[in-house]
Amino acid sequence: MCLAIPAKIIRINKNKAEVKSMGVSKEIDISLVPSVSVGDFVIVHAGFAIQILNKEDVLAINSYWKEYLK
Amino acid sequence: MEPNKNKKIKKKNNKTFKDKIIQLSHGDGGFKTSELISNLILKYLGNDTLNKLMDSAVINGNNKKIAFTTDSFVVNPIFFPGGDIGKLSVCGTINDLATSGCTPSALSLSFILEEGLPVKDLIKILSSIKKVLKETGARVVTGDTKVVERGIADKIYINTSGIGFIPDKMDISPYKIKEGDDILINGGIAEHGAAILGKRKEFNFKSGIKSDCAPLSLLVNDITPVSSNIHALRDATRGGLASVLFELSEASHTSFEIYEDKIPVKKEVRGICEFLGLDPLYMANEGKMIVFVDKKDSEIVLNAMKKNKYGKDSCIIGRVSGKINGERGRVFLITKLGTRRILDLQYSEQLPRIC
Amino acid sequence: MINDIQEIIQSLNNYVLAENLVNIMEVCGTHTMSISRHGIRQLIPEKINLISGPGCPVCVTSANDIDILLEIVDRYDVTVFTFGDMLRVPGTRSSLYTKKSEGRDINICYSPADALDFAIKNPQRNVIFVAIGFETTIPLTSVIVKRARQKKISNFYIYNTHKLIPEALESLLNNKNVKIDAFLCPGHVSAIIGSRPYNFIAKKYHIPCVISGFEPYDILESIIMIMDQIQRKKPYVENQYRRVVREEGNPEAVKLINEVFEKVDSNWRGLGIISNSGLRLREKFLKFDAKINFPVKKVISREPPGCECGDVLKGLKKPYECRLFSRVCKPENPIGPCMVSSEGSCAAYYKYEKEKL
Numbered sequence: 096m097c098l099a100i101p102a103k104i105i106r107i108n109k110n111k112a113e114v115k116s117m118g119v120s121k122e123i124d125i126s127l128v129p130s131v132s133v134g135d136f137v138i139v140h141a142g143f144a145i146q147i148l149n150k151e152d153v154l155a156i157n158s159y160w161k162e163y164l165k
Numbered sequence: 166m167e168p169n170k171n172k173k174i175k176k177k178n179n180k181t182f183k184d185k186i187i188q189l190s191h192g193d194g195g196f197k198t199s200e201l202i203s204n205l206i207l208k209y210l211g212n213d214t215l216n217k218l219m220d221s222a223v224i225n226g227n228n229k230k231i232a233f234t235t236d237s238f239v240v241n242p243i244f245f246p247g248g249d250i251g252k253l254s255v256c257g258t259i260n261d262l263a264t265s266g267c268t269p270s271a272l273s274l275s276f277i278l279e280e281g282l283p284v285k286d287l288i289k290i291l292s293s294i295k296k297v298l299k300e301t302g303a304r305v306v307t308g309d310t311k312v313v314e315r316g317i318a319d320k321i322y323i324n325t326s327g328i329g330f331i332p333d334k335m336d337i338s339p340y341k342i343k344e345g346d347d348i349l350i351n352g353g354i355a356e357h358g359a360a361i362l363g364k365r366k367e368f369n370f371k372s373g374i375k376s377d378c379a380p381l382s383l384l385v386n387d388i389t390p391v392s393s394n395i396h397a398l399r400d401a402t403r404g405g406l407a408s409v410l411f412e413l414s415e416a417s418h419t420s421f422e423i424y425e426d427k428i429p430v431k432k433e434v435r436g437i438c439e440f441l442g443l444d445p446l447y448m449a450n451e452g453k454m455i456v457f458v459d460k461k462d463s464e465i466v467l468n469a470m471k472k473n474k475y476g477k478d479s480c481i482i483g484r485v486s487g488k489i490n491g492e493r494g495r496v497f498l499i500t501k502l503g504t505r506r507i508l509d510l511q512y513s514e515q516l517p518r519i520c
Numbered sequence: 521m522i523n524d525i526q527e528i529i530q531s532l533n534n535y536v537l538a539e540n541l542v543n544i545m546e547v548c549g550t551h552t553m554s555i556s557r558h559g560i561r562q563l564i565p566e567k568i569n570l571i572s573g574p575g576c577p578v579c580v581t582s583a584n585d586i587d588i589l590l591e592i593v594d595r596y597d598v599t600v601f602t603f604g605d606m607l608r609v610p611g612t613r614s615s616l617y618t619k620k621s622e623g624r625d626i627n628i629c630y631s632p633a634d635a636l637d638f639a640i641k642n643p644q645r646n647v648i649f650v651a652i653g654f655e656t657t658i659p660l661t662s663v664i665v666k667r668a669r670q671k672k673i674s675n676f677y678i679y680n681t682h683k684l685i686p687e688a689l690e691s692l693l694n695n696k697n698v699k700i701d702a703f704l705c706p707g708h709v710s711a712i713i714g715s716r717p718y719n720f721i722a723k724k725y726h727i728p729c730v731i732s733g734f735e736p737y738d739i740l741e742s743i744i745m746i747m748d749q750i751q752r753k754k755p756y757v758e759n760q761y762r763r764v765v766r767e768e769g770n771p772e773a774v775k776l777i778n779e780v781f782e783k784v785d786s787n788w789r790g791l792g793i794i795s796n797s798g799l800r801l802r803e804k805f806l807k808f809d810a811k812i813n814f815p816v817k818k819v820i821s822r823e824p825p826g827c828e829c830g831d832v833l834k835g836l837k838k839p840y841e842c843r844l845f846s847r848v849c850k851p852e853n854p855i856g857p858c859m860v861s862s863e864g865s866c867a868a869y870y871k872y873e874k875e876k877l
Contacts, residue, residue, distance in 0.1 A: 097519070097520065097548060097550050097654075097656040097657075097706060097707065097708030097709060097711075098442045098518060098519055098520060098550055099656070099708050099711075100439045100440060113371075116436055116439070116440070117432050117433060117435055117436025117439060118372060118373070118432050118433040118436055119363070119370050119371070119372040119374075119433050119436035119437055119440065120370065120371040120372065121368075121369065121370050121371065121440065122369065123631075124631070124633050124660075124663065126663045127659050127660075127663065127770060127772060127773045127776070128770070128772070129772065138708070138711060138764050139440070140519065140656055140657065140660070140708060141519050141603070141630065141631045141632065141657060141660055142630055142631025142632070142633050142634070142660075143631065143633070143659070143660045143663070145656065145659065145660075145708065145711055145712060145770060145773065146711040146712075146764055146765075146766075146770050148763055148764055149762060149763050149764075149766075152762045152763035153763045155763075160763070367627075367628075367629065367630065367634060368630055440630075441630065442604075442862075500557075500558050500559055501558075502525060502558055502559065502563065502736055504558060504559025504560070504562040504563060505559060505562065506556070506557070506559050506872040506873065507871070507872060507873075509870075509871055513608065513851070513852075515604075516604025516605075516607060516628055517603070517604045517628060517630050518603060518604045518605045518862055518863075519577075519603045519605060519653060519656075519657060520549050520550060520576060520577060520578065520603075520605050520653070520861070520862070520863040
């Protein structure tokens with residue numbers, strides 16, 4: 096029930112942010128993660144970031160998410 | 166100096182087409198239609214045959230088998246990264262003809278134009294068509310133009326038909342596919358589908374994805390001379406790679422095994438698919454040729470494909486694994502984990518999902 | 521990565537207990553898809569039985585909820601926005617897809633924010649957003665409803681069929697017929713609610729829970745973690761999806777849900793009424809409720825005869841054990857929601873696994 100993908104925050108503009116995942120950029124809503132900063136990784140569901148990812152854990156699982164977030 | 170009495174004086178059409186938008190009168194068969202054809206369409210697509218503007222074009226068949234195909238194009242948006250509806254239409258027909266191994270020679274081109282279509286858009290489309298024809302040597306020899314009231318058609322619809330002559334002794338068809346054949350493709354899948362989706366206003370993605378729309382007749386001409394064991398060719402279009410493999414499996418009564426980790430998918434294409442929950446195996450292609458060739462010739466054919474500008478990323482993606490008794494196609498995907506699952510026909514258009 | 525997976529499979533073979541079949545319910549539709557798509561069942565020992573649960577929001581939306589929505593679409597001149605998942609789900613007589621072909625203004629959106637944006641840009645249209653989904657999606661609806669109120673938007677509504685997962689799990693555990701030995705908990709629902717809402721499953725019912733990610737590696741590692749708990753007879757709520765899920769979840773999102781919605785009983789297709797498993801807009805947001813603002817006469821709803829989606833959703837039957845599966849009910853002619861939804865167990869089985877059947 097929850098298609099969501101990891102993405103990197105590139106730019107923030109009030110309650111919206113441009114994120115990039117797998118070379119594709121999109122503007123999404125960050126109202127649910129107000130403490131997010133540029134460079135953070137988030138998980139994106141239906142155009143909203145729903146959680147900030149734990150950086151160490153993301154980088155530890157190599158193959159799968161590395162290519163999303165390069 | 167005496168004038169040369171036998172010299173034919175060629176009348177050059179110096180008139181330019183001045184209208185800025187397409188009007189109903191451009192389609193009524195009268196003076197304005199004549200202007201549209203002579204002062205615009207022929208400027209881009211004219212050749213000896215087309216310029217005669219006969220009701221039927223007469224072509225010399227030289228006793229060869231004829232490949233004949235038709236297709237209609239209603240894509241929206243009409244301009245997309247990597248192409249437009251014009252390029253799409255002629256490439257589509259050229260590619261369909263190429264799957265029988267022939268060189269596409271003569272095309273028909275019919276337009277249904279919506280009243281109000283900007284002429285500059287029509288000019289862009291005609292230029293795209295001209296470019297593809299020049300690249301492949303195919304010619305438009307006959308055509309038609311209609312104009313419908315605003316709202317009845319979506320800017321422009323195009324129908325193309327085409328013929329090509331099949332060289333003697335060439336026999337390429339799904340019925341020739343046999344167990345043990347290798348399955349090759351000339352590059353990454355789902356690029357056209359991803360390019361169109363990515364640009365739709367409601368999704369608004371930023372990416373470098375371009376449609377793979379391309380004429381593949383020259384690629385086919387590069388590979389047919391190097392092997393007489395090419396059994397089948399098919400271009401993958403609307404339903405994606407999976408659909409076309411399924412159709413061929415049914416037509417040939419053979420089963421296929423495809424290797425997930427060998428299927429080329431560009432990173433950004435995967436990105437758009439992941440965002441929207443779509444499967445690239447079922448997304449549209451417009452410049453991909455699937456080649457079934459006897460295993461012993463696959464390397465030679467692969468190398469020839471890679472030399473063509475539309476085949477640089479060519480690779481072997483699977484093999485024909487056996488014969489099937491039933492009616493239904495059987496295509497299996499060997500996943501990256503080494504497990505096996507079926508690749509079935511899609512039953513309905515894929516839609517972006519949350520789940 | 522493949523090497524790690526080989527290791528996991530080796531370990532799994534060591535774990536499997538001689539006596540019993542271990543029934544692991546994977547709750548989330550996205551897990552169902554991932555398992556089928558990657559052929560996970562081919563990798564794990566036969567004694568580990570993965571059962572699909574009711575975590576497919578489209579599958580558990582009641583026929584009556586769909587029928588009322590379709591009645592609203594017929595009666596009123598509205599612009600509807602829905603996720604793609606919902607388009608083809610059959611109500612008693614029709615579907616949004618059929619209504620769209622009949623000329624109704626029905627649109628797919630990627631995000632609920634797009635529906636609100638449209639309403640703001642088109643004040644002359646009444647816009648209804650079909651709000652389905654569990655806790656992953658509920659915060660999104662909460663954001664846009666709150667935003668609509670802040671901006672005093674008067675042409676935007678939601679058709680609310682949101683449901684809650686932990687309550688559904690408890691209902692399954694209270695069903696004597698359902699035999700579950702462990703839960704593979706939904707990763708993204710847990711990103712929002714955290715791990716604490718599942719504690720009752722381990723404490724009261726002594727059943728292991730592992731919150732899992734969606735990649736094959738995640739699922740396999742989670743299965744090992746479950747087997748470990750079963751073997752040590754120490755059930756608790758464990759988090760495999762640490763890169764996304766925190767114990768406290770996303771408190772901001774949970775706060776927002778509670779601000780906009782309150783819990784009510786809800787009718788789950790196939791499971792019946794589960795108390796406190798649904799949501800209703802709180803009073804100050806009721807003006808955004810589509811059912812209230814677009815009243816329709818009572819609609820009689822029926823489940824299709826012979827449809828066994830209920831048993832499939834409870835994990836009592838595998839899709840191929842349904843009499844209609846693949847004979848009558850197929851993706852090109854779906855009878856029940858489990859076949860229509862791309863996340864439905866039946867669709868997943870049909871698409872990926874029917875070769876064995």
